[in-house]
Amino acid sequence: MALVTEAQIRGLVLVAEGTLNPDQFALWNTIRIEPEVWFGEDAQIHGIGFWVIAQEGANIIWYDSLAEQFCAGTADEPNTIPTDIVQAARSLDGLFSSLDLDA
Structure with a gap:
């Protein structure tokens, strides 16, 4: 499968935001960024990038x-x-439910 378009990633994020509880949504709003294409360490193998949609320091969500x-x-x-x-x-x-957000 090819890299999804920017419009598609925005739609996926919008749908995903609708599933967040208020605490998760508040956290989301502090870490979300405008979607950016990053490449994997093994990009030469896969040949496509990934949409990064959140970042806090070195921690990212894509x-x-x-x-x-x-x-x-x-x-x-x-x-x-x-x-x-x-x-x-x-x-x-x-994803948020699987992470320890209280740490």
Whole structure:
């Protein structure tokens, strides 16, 4: 599957925002960014980028269009998606629910 378009990622994010509870939505509003295309460490293998939709420091959330899921991880290099995924989920709600937000 190819990289989704900017319009498609905005639509996916909009739908995902509707599933967030008020605490999750408040957190989301503090970390969300305008969608940016970043490339994976192994971009030469996959040949496509990923839409990064949230960032706080080195922690990022992106959409993996190959797996059709949201992912979170730590990016050691700017504009580069790490190969080791910390968490993955089909929705932002699922992703936030799997993370320890009180830590």
